[in-house]
């Protein structure tokens with residue numbers, strides 16, 4: 001199982017909750033991008049049925065999360081925001097090997113798992129920081145689903161690639177994710 005090397009500091013959740021409307025807009029954008037990224041992966045690797053089947057399901061679940069976050073935003077009288085640049089995603093994308101389709105897919109699977117792991121960790125922190133109620137329950141449930149996604153991407157990687165090769169790349173990319181996320185400022189956004 002993939003384990004993050006950097007724990008989000010305790011100051012993060014209060015910073016996220018300080019402007020919860022901004023956090024929700026960023027969260028919605030992340031769910032929408034996760035759904036689109038899963039569908040892109042399915043199309044790029046249409047010849048790997050286990051991957052396509054899993055990605056179609058992930059895309060549907062992420063879109064469902066997007067709808068749920070959008071509903072919360074609407075209930076609060078807000079609207080979706082403009083897309084902002086996401087340095088976390090940009091840097092992670094930069095860490096992937098893109099020279100050939102085979103190594104690129106392995107890196108994508110591991111990076112997707114890392115993104116799910118970070119989402120899972122931070123949704124858990126939000127859930128913990130919120131008062132009991134509908135929102136707290138929502139973030140608690142999201143934490144559970146993103147933990148399942150985190151495991152799914154690694155499981156697929158291990159079905160396609162040599163386990164030793166997967167574990168080596170997990171080590172390298174997990175270290176890189178920790179460097180990237182620890183250098184980012186804390187604020188009302190997921191990353």
Ligand SMILES: [Fe+2]
Pocket residue numbers: 031034061062065146
């Ligand atoms: Fe999600």
Ligand SMILES: [Fe+2]
Pocket residue numbers: 034062116145146149
């Ligand atoms: Fe997810």
